[in-house]
Amino acid sequence: MTFIRRFHLGLLCLLVLPGLPAAAEVASNVLRQEIGMVDGWKFQRGPDARASEMTFNDAAWESIALPHTWNARDGEDGGGDYFRGDGWYRRKFRVESGWVGRRVFLQFDGASRSAEVFLNGQRLGEHRGGFARFRFDVTTALNLSGDNILAVRVNNRSGDNMIPVSADYTFFGGLYRAVSLVATAPVHIDLLDYASPGVYVRPWAVSETAAQLDVSVKLANDQTAAASVRVRVTVTDANGQIVSSGETGAALEPLAREEARLHLAIAKPHLWNAQADPYLYQVRTELLEQGKVRDGVVVPLGLRYYSVDAAKGFFLNGHYLDLHGVNRHQDRPGQGWAIGEKEEREDFALIEDMGATFVRQSHYQQSQSWNDLGDQRGMVMWAELAYVNDVRDNREFCENAKEQLRELIRQNYHHPAICFWSIGNETFVRDPKAMPADANDRLLRELAPVVREEDPTRLSTYASNGNVTEPRAGATDVVGFNHYFGWYHGAAEEFANWADEQHALRQDLRIGMSEYGAGANITQHEEPLKKPEPNGQWHPEEWQAHYHEVYWSALAARPWMWSKLVWCMFDFASDGRNEGGTPGINDKGLVTADRKTRKDAFYFYQANWSAQPVLHIASRRFSVRTQPKTPVKVYANAETVELFVNGVTQGRQIGKRGVFVWSEIILTQGENRIEARATRAGQELKDECRWAYQPVYEPATPIK
Numbered sequence: 001m002t003f004i005r006r007f008h009l010g011l012l013c014l015l016v017l018p019g020l021p022a023a024a025e026v027a028s029n030v031l032r033q034e035i036g037m038v039d040g041w042k043f044q045r046g047p048d049a050r051a052s053e054m055t056f057n058d059a060a061w062e063s064i065a066l067p068h069t070w071n072a073r074d075g076e077d078g079g080g081d082y083f084r085g086d087g088w089y090r091r092k093f094r095v096e097s098g099w100v101g102r103r104v105f106l107q108f109d110g111a112s113r114s115a116e117v118f119l120n121g122q123r124l125g126e127h128r129g130g131f132a133r134f135r136f137d138v139t140t141a142l143n144l145s146g147d148n149i150l151a152v153r154v155n156n157r158s159g160d161n162m163i164p165v166s167a168d169y170t171f172f173g174g175l176y177r178a179v180s181l182v183a184t185a186p187v188h189i190d191l192l193d194y195a196s197p198g199v200y201v202r203p204w205a206v207s208e209t210a211a212q213l214d215v216s217v218k219l220a221n222d223q224t225a226a227a228s229v230r231v232r233v234t235v236t237d238a239n240g241q242i243v244s245s246g247e248t249g250a251a252l253e254p255l256a257r258e259e260a261r262l263h264l265a266i267a268k269p270h271l272w273n274a275q276a277d278p279y280l281y282q283v284r285t286e287l288l289e290q291g292k293v294r295d296g297v298v299v300p301l302g303l304r305y306y307s308v309d310a311a312k313g314f315f316l317n318g319h320y321l322d323l324h325g326v327n328r329h330q331d332r333p334g335q336g337w338a339i340g341e342k343e344e345r346e347d348f349a350l351i352e353d354m355g356a357t358f359v360r361q362s363h364y365q366q367s368q369s370w371n372d373l374g375d376q377r378g379m380v381m382w383a384e385l386a387y388v389n390d391v392r393d394n395r396e397f398c399e400n401a402k403e404q405l406r407e408l409i410r411q412n413y414h415h416p417a418i419c420f421w422s423i424g425n426e427t428f429v430r431d432p433k434a435m436p437a438d439a440n441d442r443l444l445r446e447l448a449p450v451v452r453e454e455d456p457t458r459l460s461t462y463a464s465n466g467n468v469t470e471p472r473a474g475a476t477d478v479v480g481f482n483h484y485f486g487w488y489h490g491a492a493e494e495f496a497n498w499a500d501e502q503h504a505l506r507q508d509l510r511i512g513m514s515e516y517g518a519g520a521n522i523t524q525h526e527e528p529l530k531k532p533e534p535n536g537q538w539h540p541e542e543w544q545a546h547y548h549e550v551y552w553s554a555l556a557a558r559p560w561m562w563s564k565l566v567w568c569m570f571d572f573a574s575d576g577r578n579e580g581g582t583p584g585i586n587d588k589g590l591v592t593a594d595r596k597t598r599k600d601a602f603y604f605y606q607a608n609w610s611a612q613p614v615l616h617i618a619s620r621r622f623s624v625r626t627q628p629k630t631p632v633k634v635y636a637n638a639e640t641v642e643l644f645v646n647g648v649t650q651g652r653q654i655g656k657r658g659v660f661v662w663s664e665i666i667l668t669q670g671e672n673r674i675e676a677r678a679t680r681a682g683q684e685l686k687d688e689c690r691w692a693y694q695p696v697y698e699p700a701t702p703i704k
Contacts, residue, residue, distance in 0.1 A: 031184075031185075031294070031295060032183065032184050032295055033183045034107070034182045036179075037066070037178075037181065038065055038066050039065045040065075040091055040092070041063070041064050041089055042061040042063060042064070042090045043062045043068065043087065043088065043089055043090075044062065045083060045085075045088075046085065047086045048086075052118040052151045052153070053151075054149045056090075066175055067176045067177055067178065067337075067339065067340065068089075068175055068176065069176050069336040069337055070174050071083060071170060071173055072334055072336045073334070074575070075170040075331075075336055075573050076170065076331075076333060077575070078578050079576075079583070080575050080576035083173070084173070085173075086153055086155050087153075087156075088151065088152070088153055089151070089154065090151045091150045092147055092149055093147075093150070094147055095142060095143075099144060101186070102183045102184065103137065103139050103184045103186050103188060103222050104182070104183050105135045105136065105184070105192075106136045106138045107179065107181070107182050108135070108175065108178075108179050109133050109178045109180075109367070110130070110131060110176055110177030110337070110367070111130065111134075111174070111176070112154065112156050112172055112337065113128075113156045113173070114126060114128045114130075115127045115134075115152055115153070115155075116155075118151040118152070119148065119149070119150055120141055120143055120148055120149055124138065124141065128160070128403075129162065129400070129403070129404045129407065130156070130171065130386065131365035131386055131408075132365050133368075133407070133411055135182070135192060135195045137192065137222075154173060154174055155173070156172070156173030161396040161400060162397070163387045163397070163400060163404060164363070165389060165391075166390050167363060167388040167389055168389075168586065169363070169574050170574060174337075174338060176336065176339075177367060184294075185289075185295055187221050187229060188219075188287060188294065189218065189285065189287055189296075190218035190219060195407065195410075196410035197297050197413075199215070199217050199283065199297050200217075200413050200414075201301055202214040202457055203303055206269065206271070206303050206304065207305070208269075209267070209268060210269070211269040211303045212264075213235070213244070213264040213265065214261065215233050215262045215263070215264060216260070217233070217260045218257065218259055219231070219252060219258045219260055221253065221254065221255065221256050221257075223254065224254045226253055226254055227252040227289060228252075229288060229289050229294075230247055230248070230250075231247065231250060231260040231262070231287060232245070232247045232285070232288060233246050233285050234284045235264060235282070236282050238270075238280060243266050243281065244264040246264050247262075266281075266303070269303045270303070271317050272303055272375075273317055274379075275379065276378065279303075280302055280376065280416070281303070282301065283298065283414075285297050299414035300372075300414060300416070301414070302415075304316060308562045309560075310560065311507070313559045313560050314563070321357065322357065322564070323562060323563045324555075324565075324609060325351070325356035325357055325358035325379075325380075325566070326356055326358075326359060326565060327360045327514075327515060327565055327566065327568040328362065328366075328568065328569050329568065329570060329573075330347075330367070332593070332594075333594050336573065344369050345373065346595060347570070347595070348370070350569070350598075351379070354602055355605065355610030355611070356379070356609065357609075358382070358563060359382070360381075360382040361381060362384060362515075363384055363388045364385075365407070365412070368411075368412075371412055371415040371418065372415075375416055375417045380417060381415070381417040381420075382422055382480075382514075382565075383422065384424075385401065385404060385408055385423050385424055386404060387404075387427055387447070388424065388426065389427060389428065390428070390429075391428070392435075393439040398443055398446060401443065402447065405421075405450050405451070405454075406454060409454040410454065413454075413455060419459065420458065420459050421460050422461045422462060423448055423450075423460060423462050424463070425482075426463060427440045427443075427444070427472070428440055438471075440472065444472055444476075448460050448476050451476075460478075461480060461512075461514075462479055462480070463482055465483065467505075468502045468506040469506075474509065478562060479510065479511060480514025481512070481515075482513075482515035482516070484516060484517065484518070484534075487517070492547050492550035493550055495550070495551055496558075499554065499561070503558075511560070511561060512563030512564070512565075513561055516565075517547075517588040518539075518543060518588060519532075519539040519579065519587040519588050520544035520589075520601065521539045521580045521581050521582060521587055522599060522621055523581070523621070524538060524539055524541060524580070524581065525542060525621065525622035526540045526542060526543075527619070527622070527627075527630060529542055534579065535579050537580065537581050538580070539581070539587055541621065541622075542618075544588075544600070544601050545599075545601045545604055548601045548605070549604060549659055567588050568586075568588055568589055569591060570595065571589035571592050571593035572586050572589065572593060573585060573586075574586045600618040600619065603616035603618070603635045604618075604635045604658060607636055607659075608657055608658045610637065613637065613685050614636055614658075615638065615678050615686070616634065617634055617689050619632075623690065623692060624691075625693045625694070626694060626695065628669075629665070630667060631661055631663050631665065632674060633661050634653075634659075634661075635659060635660075636658060636660060636678050636680075637658055638678035638679060638680040639654065639655075640655075640678065641653055642676070642677045643665075643674075643676055644675040644676075644677070645666075645667070645674055646672055646673050647673070667691065667693035669695065670692065670693065671690055671691075672690065673690060674691055675687070676688070
């Protein structure tokens with residue numbers, strides 16, 4: 001199927017797909033058009049020296065639709081042996097003559113990890129980076145009177161002086177986000193400005209009484225004649241009422257790029273206040289030539305001000321906001337990264353349901369639709385550059401990292417949900433003998449100023465697995481730490497002392513937690529608990545729950561920690577892993593990879609974070625017991641919970657941070673009905689499960 005996005009007024013055409021009739025002639029008042037290229041693709045995995053040629057016969061190739069990845073199966077089955085190399089995509093299409101005289105761009109929303117693009121045998125260029133949108137001007141290569149052949153070579157191998165070199169997740173290869181054609185007038189808002197919207201609205205001096213806006217509009221004249229244009233910017237509120245507007249002129253030389261700037265002000269702005277009130281304005285930017293609108297772009301605007309205090313934490317619009325939430329990977333079983341808005345909305349709803357206020361987009365740029373949800377639903381976001389693990393000490397690697405950082409910022413500048421730009425995660429020099437030991441620190445010191453240059457309104461951050469005394473901890477405005485006491489090292493109870501020591505050592509440093517977590521397989525259970533081996537095959541669900549109880553108790557008591565982020569929301573693909581009985585999967589998620597099962601730790605956080613009534617009996621999947629005595633744990637946000645076993649009350653308990661425990665319950669042989677009851681805000685709550693007690697009898701020792 002094909003989708004057509006309308007930009008302002010006008011009739012649309014014009015992509016003719018196989019089996020579909022030609023659209024009507026384009027009207028004179030048509031503005032920008034975007035036409036999706038979803039179906040009709042042919043795919044082959046592996047290299048092919050002739051695949052870019054127009055006359056190449058791709059009839060034997062696989063027929064596919066986008067989004068697509070070639071690692072949907074082998075990228076999550078373990079062994080670390082998933083296919084890394086070339087994948088070729090080809091597509092035939094026709095464009096009607098109504099596009100004569102227009103400028104046409106080919107847009108890719110995501111191709112992993114590099115993409116070399118050919119149209120009608122002509123090489124358009126290469127994009128190096130697996131997560132950002134990119135565009136090519138295809139006007140001169142486009143055939144307006146016949147067939148066009150688009151060929152794309154995508155490659156997902158490591159190396160090539162491009163970030164990331166390696167990471168603890170699968171690099172799913174393919175065209176895993178949308179591809180489309182975009183048509184504009186020859187004079188237009190620039191589409192080649194790092195594939196951004198071309199419009200930047202920078203709020204400053206925002207308060208409850210007023211907000212100042214500096215608007216920058218990137219302009220492009222792709223014709224051989226000079227042009228005189230007007231740029232009109234209109235800000236409307238949620239009801240469509242104009243609250244501010246302005247207009248300016250610009251003279252464009254032939255084949256030139258220019259920038260138009262305007263200043264606007266809004267009196268008594270309605271502030272974007274996270275989940276309490278995610279209020280959005282709209283900014284409509286129009287380009288006029290000879291009195292007619294030739295191009296237009298609409299971006300959301302959320303007006304807010306925020307700060308991070310080293311001693312007090314995060315403040316939004318002058319009020320403390322506890323930023324607690326999760327890290328999120330975007331893959332799905334059997335789909336990899338080739339997901340759509342349906343899957344993203346399901347992910348977002350699960351995170352909201354748990355009561356999170358904050359999401360870290362680990363460890364790469366995520367989709368525009370994901371950030372749209374953040375804007376609309378009031379979820380504060382940490383957006384991250386895909387600089388993970390290894391550094392390469394050369395100029396090409398450094399420039400690629402900067403390029404991807406600029407893409408991340410410019411493409412997502414208009415999202416008020418994003419408050420932090422991260423320049424990397426747990427980066428290091430793998431072999432100090434091969435390069436200077438400070439290579440990573442030097443690169444971080446180059447990346448942080450890029451954030452300030454591109455966007456002085458937001459804070460830079462970094463996720464470190466070190467400590468506050470290291471140079472990388474002070475490279476950015478604020479810093480997060482990834483530490484797994486009680487999993488990879490030590491005991492979970494050690495975390496609180498570590499945090500206080502770090503805070504005491506650098507009282508000027510704004511410290512947060514960017515990762516903490518433990519694995520859990522929902523089919524593995526034990527009582528009493530013993531610390532599992534992280535890389536072993538035994539990851540009982542009960543240990544993960546215990547771990548998070550200990551960590552959250554420490555984090556909740558330390559509001560000066562500006563971020564509190566669980567690793568992670570969903571189990572995800574990491575094909576090189578083999579642990580917890582699930583090869584190819586990192587099982588630290590609070591929800592299983594298929595999104596069907598919420599682990600016990602999910603309900604623990606829901607009981608602490610959510611305003612909705614919560615009552616959940618933990619270890620419910622530990623359904624066969626071999627000992628008659630067992631503790632029973634319940635997660636709830638009620639004041640008291642009463643427990644019943646086989647209809648007999650076991651008394652009421654007062655919880656602590658959402659945890660209610662009956663330390664010694666006697667089970668009867670056979671099936672036992674475990675039931676919890678509570679009342680919250682006048683609502684009766686009930687949860688129950690069944691446990692079977694089956695004693696293990698030792699065979700009698702024969703008498704000799």
